[in-house]
Every structure is written in C-alpha cells, then in structure tokens.
Amino acid sequence: MAAVPESQETIIPLIDTSETQTKTEPDDDTIVDLTLSRFETFLRLFGFCQYSFWSFSLSWLIFLLVVVALPVLLIVVFHCPSCDKYQIKSFELEILVCQSLVAAVSLLCISHNLRKYGVRRFLFVDRYHGHMTQFHDEYIQKIHDFFRLLLVWLLPCYLLKTAREITRVFYVPQDSWWKSVVVLFAYLVPWMYSNVIFLSGSCLFNLVCNLQVIHFDNYGKLLEMDIDVSAYIEEHIRLTHYLSKISHRFRIYLLLQLLLVTASQFVVLLDTTENSRIINLINGGDFVVSSIVELVGVIICLQAAAKISHRAQGLASVASRWHALVTCSSGDPSQSGIDNETENLETSYPAGSLPINYSETDIESLDYVPMPTNTQLASYMSLYHKREAFVIYMQSNFGGATIYGWRIDRALINTIFFVELSLVLFVLGKTITFTTA
Template identity: 70%
Template sequence: MEVDESSTEISLIDTAATQSSSEDVQLDKYLQRLELFLRFFGFCHYSPLSFTLSWLSFLAIGLAVPFLIIEFSYCSDCEKYQIRVFELEIFVCQSLLAAISLLCISHNLRKYGVRRLLFVDRYRGHMAQFRDLYIHKIHDFFRVLALWTLPCLLLKTAREVARAIYVRHDPWWQSVGIVIASVVSWTYLTMIFLSGTALFNLVCNLQVIHFESYGKLLERDLDVSVYIEEHIRLTHYLSKISHRFRIFLLLEFLVVTASLFVALLQTTGNHGILNLINGGDFAVSSIVELVGIILCLHGAAKITHRAQGIASVASRWHAFVTCNSNEGSQGGTVTNGRNVEAVNPTGALPMYYSESDLESTDYVPMPTNTQLASYMSSYHKRQSFVTYLQSNPGGFTVFGWTIDRILINTIFFIEFSLFSFVLGKTITITTR
C-alpha cells in the first residue's frame, strides 16, 4: 500500500508539472507572436542589421513615399482648395508621432527585451492564474489594434479614392498606384504609432493584474512585513515603468496637441470649402491621434487607480480584523488575530451555553498578559502598515506629475474639444 501511495503522489506531481509546462509553452507562443509582430514593424533593434533595416523602411515607406505623392501629384485645383498644404501638415504630424513611437519603444526593447519590458518573468512558473491573465491581456493587445485600425483604414481608403476621382491622372493606373501607395504608407505610420501606445497600455494592464491580486494576500494569515515587502516590490516596478515611458508619453501628448491645434487653425482659418477631398485627412488623423492618447492615458490612469486603491483595501482589512478581535476579546482570548471563546473575566458563564459547552470550557486557557501584548503588537503593526500605504499612494508619474483621474479628465477634455472642433469643421457641408 505504501508503494501504491507513493506512486500515486509521483504521478500527481508529474501531471501538475506537465500541465504547468504546457501553460508556459502557451504563454511563450503568445510572447513570440507579440515579438514577431513588433519585429515586423521594426521595433526590435537587436542587431545593427535590424536597426538599419528598420530605419530604412521608415524613411522609405513612412517618409519618402507620402512626400513624393504630395509633391508630384499636382493639380490646378489642389492649390485652390489647399489640398497640398493640408496634406503636408498632416504628413509632418503623422511622421513625428510614428518616429517618437519607433524610437522610444525600440530603445526599451533593445535595452530590456520583451519579457523584461512586460515584467512577465517576475512571476514565471509561480501562479497559473497570472499566466492565463497574461495571455488574455496579450490577446487584447491585438484585438484593440484591429478594432481601431480597421475603421480608420476604411475611412482613409474612402478619402483616397474620392481624391483620385477628383484629381485625375492619366493613365488611370497612375491614380490607382497613388491610392495604393498612400494607403500603404498611412497604414504603416498608423500601425507604428498605435502599436507603441497599445504596448504601453499592455505593460500597464499586466501590472494591474498584480495590484489586483495584492488585495487577495490580505485574506491569508501572513505577517505584516510580507505585505510591506510585496508593496515595495510593486511600487518599485511601477517606478520603472514610469521612468521608461515618461518621455514617450510626454512627447506623444505634445505632438498630438500641436497637431490638433494646427488642424483647428487651418480649418477655421480657411475661407474656401472644406469637404472630404481636402479636409478628410484631418478627420482621419484626428481620430487616430485621439485613440492613441486615450490608450496611453487609460493605461496610466488604471494602474494609478489600482495602486492608490490598495490603501482603502488595507484599511478595510485592518478594520475587519480589529473588530473581530475586539468581539472575541470581550468573551475570550485572541491568538494570532483569531477568536477563541473562553470563560468571562468575571468567572460567570454565558447563559446560552449547553451541557457540552460547560464541559469544553475546562480546556480553554484564561487570558494572559503575553496574549494581550501579542494582540496589541499585531494591532500596531497593522496600523503602521495602513499608515504606510496612505503615505505612499503610488501611481504612474511623468516627472513628478501623477496621472490620475483628475489629470486624465483635464487632458481628455482638452484633446476632445480640439478633436470635436476639427471633426465638426471637416464634416460640415458648406453651401454657397
């Protein structure tokens, strides 16, 4: 029988190890898929060759192609409706946003790699729920990109087709080539910009998983020093994320704001007719820029909210444990924060005790000064822990500015107001 029990235990251990390894393999597949996607768009500068190919592709597809299309697709009505001026300004803003995204993200990937940038290896192989949530968040990364890129791509294609019909080139295949080249170049720049913002959002969402699971640690009977040590570790990684992405977030926000201001000035200062042909790119680019900023600010605000919410969770836990301990101490002793019924200090028994209760009271120890000191010590430890959390709320910061809901609301309404003016000006049908 002992041999059978030992063999059963070994088989259970082997099954658990096999399941854990299979889950690790699945996570590795998703990480490799993510890295392959980033490598395809030139973010992974792991060697001088990949660095050279990435920037040559950016210069050729992202800069040279759209610039040549704007300069050599001349028409007499283009100057009348300021099509070329509008397209040049939009091209400059899109190129700057994509260049910032490519430069900052590739720098972090080259320095840390995909796993260290996402902080995946920190809990690798420890808890299966983290691996499942990692896979779900990586899947959401691709879903968000597809959800926002495809509608904007349809709008951009419709605009380019309308422009090709309005600005005709002979032979016809030249117009088709211009439409295809414009759409490909725009898609390339847009994917680089949105991929950088979505990757930052992914990094924040992966850390949100650990902040949410931190509250579950309070349900376990652990020492307060364990909670403090884990919180210090979480805030340390949060400060790393803030340090790695603060330049990226600040530059993207400044360029997007400048782009919307330029679009606002151009559309309101134009005395001609604004339609899909000359002003359609303003609407499309404004939508893309607003989506990118929302992804960045949503990720930063979410991780700040989770980090600051830990103090309230710990306060609730402290109050719950203290109240339960006080209730138990009124009629008994407290051992390690748990209630143990005992005889009342006056020696009188409770009226609701049954016969079996009377017999059991002979085996319950009376309260001692040592137990009371232990209870007071645990109380002060919990109180100091709550005070520590309230004094160190944490959050994503950009040079000292914490990106919380108040700052998010201010930034969002500024950007959304500019976007609304531009969109309302470009889709309004003007009759003369």
Template identity: 65%
Template sequence: MAAPDSSTIQTPLIQTQTPPLRQEDVEVDDTQLSKSLDRLETFLRFFGFCQYSFLSFSLSWICFLLLGVALPILIIQLTYCSNCEKYEIESFELEILISQSLVAVISLICVSHNLRKYGVRKFLFVDRQHGHLIQFRREYLQKIHGFFKLLGVWIIPCFLLKAARQVVHIVYVHHSWWQSVGIIVVLLVSWTYSTIIYLSGSLLFHLVCNLQVIHFENYGRLLERDLDVSLYIEEHVRLKHHLSKISHRFRIFLLLEFLIVTATQVMALLETTGNYGIINFINGGDFAVASIVELVGIVICLNAAAKITHRAQGLGSVASRWHASVTCSSNSVTQMGINSNGGSVEAANSSTSIPTSYSESDLESVEYVPMATNTQLASYMTMYHKRQAFVTYLQSNPGGVTIFGWTIDRVLINTIFFVEMSLVLFVLGKTITWTTK
C-alpha cells in the same frame, strides 16, 4: 538607501499562495506563452522595433524613411493639381504627413530603445524572475492576445475611413485609372505602416500596465488573508518598484506624444479656421482621420495609466477594510479572551450584566474561566499596531504611473481635458469672428 533591485527581491507572499500544478499543464502553458511572446516579437521586428544590431537598426530606419516619409511626399508633389484647390490643398497634406511621421518616430525611438536594452520578456515583466510566470501565465496570454485584438479594433475603422477619403479625393481630382489606383495603394500602405507604428507604441504601454494590473488585483485578494504583515510590505515594495520602472521607461514617450498631438490639434484648428477657401471632406478629411488616430493613441495610454494608478491607490482602502475586519472579528477576539480595550471578554460582559447570586457550584465553575495573560495581550496589541502601521504605509505610498512626478490619475486627466478645452476655445476665439452691419 538605494532602491531595491527587482532581481534581488524575494516574493514569498506569491510563492506561498501558488497552488500546485500538474507538470503537463505547466509545460502546455509555458509553450503557449512562449509562442505568444515569439509572435509579439515577430510583429515588433517586422515593423522595425527590434533594433538589436546595427543591421536591424539601419534597415528599420531606412524602411521608415522611405515608406513612411519619402514615398508619400513624392506622391503629393507629383500628383498635386494647382488648378484643383477646391479639392486639394498641398499645405494640408504636408502638415498632416509631418504630424503623422513625428508621432510614429517618437514611438519607434522610445520602444526600440527599451527593447534593445531589456528584451521583450524583461520589458513586459513576464520573465520568471519578475513576473511569477508559473502563477500568472494564463492571464499573460489573455493580455498579449488582447494587444492584437485592440490593435485590430482601432486600425480597421480608421483604415476604412482613410480609404474612403482617398477614394473620394481621387474621384474629384481627375487622374488616369491606373494612376489613381497606384496613388491610393501607395498612400494607404504608407499611412497604415506609420499608424501601426504609432498605435503599437501606445498599445505596448497599455499591455505593460495591464500585465501589472494582474499583480495588483492578486495583491488585493491576498490582503484578505491573515498573513505576516512584513510579507505584504515586501510585495508592495516590489510592485511599486515595477511601477517606477514603467514610469521611467515611458515618461519621455508619453510627454512627447502628448505635446505633438496637442500641437497637431492646434495646427488643424489654425489651418481650417484661417483658410479662406472651402474646407470639405475632400481636401480637409485627412485632418479628421489624423486627429482620430492620434487621439486614440493618447486615450489608450491615459486609460492604461489611470487604470493601474487606480488599482495602486485603491490598495489603501482594501487594507483598511482588512484591518478593520480582523480587528473587529469576534472569533479572533474571543479566542484570546481579549477585547479591544485590553480586558477579557468575560470581564467586559460582567461589567454590563445584572448582578446575580451564584451557588457554590457556580463559583467553582467560574474559577476555570481562562483569563487573559500579559503575553496574549502583548501579542494582540503587537499585531494590531503592525496592521495599523501597514495601512498607514499604503495610504502614504499610493503609487501609480507618473510623468516626472505627476501621477496619471483622474485628477490629471481632468486637468488635461480642461487645458485642451481652454486652448481650443482660445484658438477659436482668435480665428472666428462675427461682424454685424
């Protein structure tokens, strides 16, 4: 059976629970969300992600090649001091530039491809057809604002660290004051441009995942209501289908970024431990800056993927609690006069109570106690089996963001950590040795 298209999946579960909104509030929220999306699209267009035409495609890559690659290479070649190896190592500068450009290129290619194919709204699942715009627009606004806030939180400290390194480097490598200022400005602009492109790709993945977290949290709250099980299953199929789309769109991005960042860290270890000169903040500080920026991007991606995977896998426990609560609810049992063994509550109580002699009036009143019918019993057991089947379905289909079948959860993150640690220790063991006389 073919996978259901999200454009054709109905969402009665969400629609039935949408509270009535005033027309004024709807229009205001629509306007604010549209402005936020336009602001986000303008930002992405400025940094070359929106390659909707051949002209925008050409301008985007020309700007990146000139500003992100050619200009810093030219500065490195023209200002290199062959007699200042204590403060300047050309191979370090070029290798750092290569790794910085590669992660930015991967981000630019993957994000621009998805935006060109789907557009901003459909890419973020915030259109009316995919994202239930009426109910969740305010949560969408918070998450979109969080995109810019998180970008500023990470880019500003890294920029200050990079600027401090460049200033210290220029102080020790003597140039004229106007040449020094020009070098600092050009290198900082180039670095900021490439770094924002790289972090924007990671933050867009983070934003897409957080927008879906809204739906999973709402789904967990809806499970506490006694609705038709078929509606729950239909909504979960839709959410799981969106997760598979997110995984498909970002799997190449995540895999390549992880491989490039790993290779960069290994290269930094080999260069710093295998160099016979003095390594200090002046000539090797860019390794620290580049490592921090690249690891921040990877951590942002892993955090977002693990968060939404945790929400998806946690639905099984929420559904189990809901199923147990409904099954063991005394109100629902006594209303139907049926216990969990299929008998009446009164019959169950009489089997454990002390024998009592009734008067004639008592016996007449007993005749009016409602007894469980076969229809009631069948209905109760049918609902029980439906809930049990639903819980089994959720536990068998946990969902989550995947990379070619590998679910990004805490287990995978722990595996990545130990693989990286083993790799670091292996490189250090091959490059650092102690000798005794």
C-alpha cells in the same frame, strides 16, 4: 532616458508559487513562450526590435522610405494643378509632418526600451520573478487583447482613410484606371504603416499597465493568506517598484506624444479656421482621419495610466477593510484570549466592588486595580499595531503612473482637458470673428 540600476531587477516576490508550479501542466510555460514569440515577431515586423546595428539601420531606413519619402513623392508627382484653390498640397504636407513625428517618437522610445530590456523584462513577465506560472492565462489574454485593441481602433480609421482616397481618385482622375489603383494603394500603404507604429506604441503602454493590473487585483486575495504583515508590505513595495519602472520608461514617450498631438491639433484648427477658401472632404478629409487616430492614441495611453493609478490608490481602502475585518472578527484566536481574560477579571471583581482604599491618595489607590498581563493580550496588541502600521503605510503610499512626478489620475486628466479646451477657445477667439453691419 536614465537607466534603472540592474540590481533592482532581481527583486524576488514573497509569494510562494511552488504549489502552483507543481500543479501547473508542463506545457504552460511553452504556451506563454509561444505567445511572446509571436508578439515579438509582430514588433520585429514593424521595426521595434532593433537589437543590432543592422536591424537598427534597416528599421529606420524602411521608416524613412515608406513613411516620409514615398508620401512626399506622391504629393509632388501626382499633384493636381487645378486643385491649388483648395490648398490640397499644403494640407497634405502638414498632415504628413504630424503623422511622421508621432510615429517616429513611438518607434524611437519603444525600440529603445526593447533593446535595453528585451520583451520579457519590458512586459514584466520574466519567469524568475515568480509570477509567470501563476498568472500565465491572464498574461496570454492580455497579449491577445493588445492585438484586439489595435484592430478595433485601426480598422475604422483605415476605412475612413480608404473612403477619402477613393473620393480623391474620382475627383483627381489619372490617365488610366490601373494608374489610379496604384496611386490609391501608394497612399494607403504609408498611412497604414505609420499609424500602426503610432497606435502600437499606445497599445503597448496599455498592455504593460494591464499586465500589472493583474497583480494589483490579486493583492486583495493575498491579504486573505495568513502570513506576516511584513510580507504584505514587501509585496506592495515590489508592485510600486515595478510601477515606478513603467513610469520611468514611458515618461518621455507620454510627454512627447501629448505635446506633438496637441501641436498637430492646433495646426488643424488654425488651417481650418483661418482659411477663407472652401474646406471639403477632398482637402480636409485627412485632417479628420489624422485627428481621430492621434486622439485615440492619447486616450489609450491616458486610460491605461489612470486605470493602474486607480488600482494602486485603491489598495489603501482594501488594506483598511482587511484590517477592520480581522480586528472585529470574533474567530480571531488572539481576540478570544482577550475575551477570556476580560471575563476572568469581571468574575474576580464584580462591578462596583473594586477594592479602593480611600485613606490613600488617588494615585496609590490605582495599585489595587488589577491590570491584564496575559501574553495573548500582548501578542494580539502586537499584531494589531502591525496591521495598523501597515494600513498607515498604504494610506501614505498611493502610488500610480507618473510623468516626472505628476500622477496620471482623473485629476490630471481633467486638468489636461480644461487646459486644452482653454487653448482651443483662445485660438477660435483669435481666428473667428463676427462683424455687425
């Protein structure tokens, strides 16, 4: 993936947080640092933090041994010859290939970004950008939500996988009970490791998007501050700039995950519809579990991308509402100046008594109509045009998370759904046929 110029990383937001920093307790930064350190420890434990050659080699060596070599060894060694009629071995190998590929893509893309930017810059919580102190509570909460989201989706899938493996142990008994227990754990450990890596990548993209949602939600409060319109524009440019960075860093990941999950689902569909043999929990149970995990990962990514795109597009309506409220506000000092000027004009020249010389042409008669020249009117009109230009700018720059130019919003998600549904119906039409006598 192409690198973003480092000069763009030094953009300083225009919101002055000096008052917030003086009011914040001294240990707030320490709490955020501790939370980020624990988060980085979790990423390091599963091999995402490949900061050196040795950590890179160790991470991929463990991945190949645990996720690929160990399951293949178990499938070959503990294969049941009497189970060939159910095609358990071929099904398990196909599922292993799909799980390994999606986990490898997650590990490759996330570790590349972490190695290039580090945890702070990758999550956009760098204190030098001026926002970490102001939003430290929200940052900590979002990081905790990362672990909660991972646990909520991983635990039910793990229970399903455990139930399937226990059924397998009873169906394919070993020589002794301890050997059956060892085989059970030997199947569960690689599955857990690979799916934690896969779902962690999806949850990490969700975390990055949610951290930026904090700033998009705060933009409405920024409009309540009495600052220059150019400051609002520059703050919006900063937000869209960060959003474009997120899209750039995750575009390969999102595209590959979508393609690989789609391909694996078609493998499942073809194996279950073209197979003339019995499909039951023993040979087809892993298809169900793996499909659920992969679809959950894609849904987490699409939901986060659609959410931040919705926030970015909603700023235009927020700016329009703010412009209308400020313009129509009777408490505007500039507006009061216009009201006073209008009142003076009506007092000097009552209705129907404007001096018009009918002996001159119509164009010359316009010279007798007094035009307002108050400086407050000019100042008010200047502010009005600035706000109007700001609203036009917001309406013309929706922003949002993108994949190579395609904005990830509800329209794209609906398109993906109908394309996938069409492909599924096409495969079903080619594999399932009904004959009449």
